Amino acid sequence: SVERNDTLNPLTRELPQRVSDRIRDIVGERGILTDPADTAPYLSDWRGAYKGKAALVVRPASTAEVSGVLALCHQEGIPVVTQGGNTGLCGGSMPDASGRQIVLSLNRLNRIRNIDAANDTLVAEAGCILADVQNAAREVGRLFPLSMGSEGSCTIGGNLATNAGGIAVLRYGNMRDLTLGIEVVLPDGRIWDGLRGLRKDNTGYDLKHLFIGSEGSLGVITAAVLKLYPLPTEKAVAFAALPSPEAAIELFKHLRSLCGPRLTGFELMSRMSLDFVLRHMAGCTDPMAEPHPWYLLIELTDSSPTANLRELIETGLMGPLEDGQVLDAVIAADEAQAAALWKLREGISEAQNFEGPSIKHDISVPVSSIPGFIDKASAALSNEIPGIRLVCYGHVGDGNLHFNLSKPPDSENADFRAQAGRIGRVVYDVVAQFTGSISAEHGLGQSKRQDIVRYKSDLELELMRSIKGLLDPKAIMNPGKVLPD
Ligand code: FAD
Ligand code: MLT
Ligand code: ZN
Structure with missing residues (x-):
């Protein structure tokens, strides 16, 4: 049972007074936020995809303070959601709706x-x-x-x-x-x-x-x-148009052999992804005269002043341009142009937000399976939801695609969101056919934790639960995340 504390902000009513007093003793006045105007940024994410409530937002400024807060929470059985910049894409840093959890923000522990x-x-x-x-x-x-x-x-x-x-x-x-x-x-x-x-x-x-x-x-x-x-002293950035993902993987093999470790960035994006950026991101323009189905952003870097990376990338693109595997290409002439080309890639995530709710699938498959995966998953989805918009892009040099979806333009937001689970299964079943992963880099958080039951073995899940039980026997750390129910 919880003692009520009506003299504090409503947020803290889920915590006994003596507990919030002790937390205040540990982290000081500056280390606690209770005013809704101050706590709001910690209780929703930038996409508006996740919202939560918290008993307190606690901001320790040292390891010793983190230790004091956790020892107390452990003793009292209070659940803790650790938060960094709150930029995660699967709801991992968001407390649940109970108002019983504490958000532990580390933004003051920043030396x-x-x-x-x-x-x-x-x-x-x-x-x-x-x-x-x-x-x-x-x-x-x-x-x-x-x-x-x-x-x-x-x-x-x-x-x-x-x-x-x-x-x-x-x-x-x-x-x-x-x-x-x-x-x-x-x-x-x-x-x-x-x-x-x-x-x-x-x-x-x-x-x-x-x-x-x-x-x-x-x-x-x-x-x-x-x-x-x-620190790299030399850099070359190119933006290339391609007919297909197959051509992208051929170019990847070719450039890896030619450039070795200098090949630092190799990012694929579909025309739909670029369209969103051109539509919504200020200052972005299409570097090519006409549209193409696929694009690559390629970066070479080196720390040796003798490396002529511009020449190297020109050589690398020449053959594929001649045989039609690359349809067009531009190479940045200076740092400003390189930054403008990168903005076309890095702006996709934000630009997609302007097109209504999105469903994100951060998947990986072997690099060689990227074209096969895109073909199969696109066909499966177009069957499932006519008009769905595939915003497919990612770090394909690592086999990692952001196979993200935007709702059909004429559909209701709520209808689309309600289908996330079903759509996820369609995509993830194709991932499984290619022995891929349903989370390449974003994690499981709250959005994908139940899905792993279908794609991980019982033994793997049992080992994960054993480790959790060993380190966190009272299950106070980020409940409702990572592990399935
Ligand atoms: P948060 O979102 O605050 O937390 C993420 C998870 O980590 C939560 O589960 C939280 O509980 C836990 N956590 C946070 N701090 C700690 C801590 N100190 N101790 C224990 N647990 C902690 N991610 C990529 O991997 N690659 C990308 O290319 C990429 N691009 C992105 C682009 C955009 C525009 C955006 C918005 C996000 C992108 N992300 C990407 C996702 C995100 O930025 C990363 O997951 C990032 O690592 C999260 O850091 P954060 O400090 O914001 O963590
Ligand atoms: C990115 O690489 O841009 C992000 O990880 C993908 C995303 O926002 O889905
Ligand atoms: Zn990414």
């Missing part, structure tokens, strides 16, 4: 603790914004390569908790590959200091990998040792 240029490492707290970490690395002549459309708002903690991917995975890997060590507060408040900046460490199970990708369900990541790389 860069250390940069070791000789070891090529940077230690960042979980609430650091990704773009700030990229800038801090750049200031010492290094690259932190994780990069994505949300980098101005998402946090290192969220990137770790979702094992984020983005636009440079092809060359540098995803967040798991970019992390050497982490600091975690366990659900009972104990602090695991795993902040080791070692590239070799075979002393038993690699525990950091349990927490990376766990979407706030096993503990709170408070800091990480991140890998840095030489």
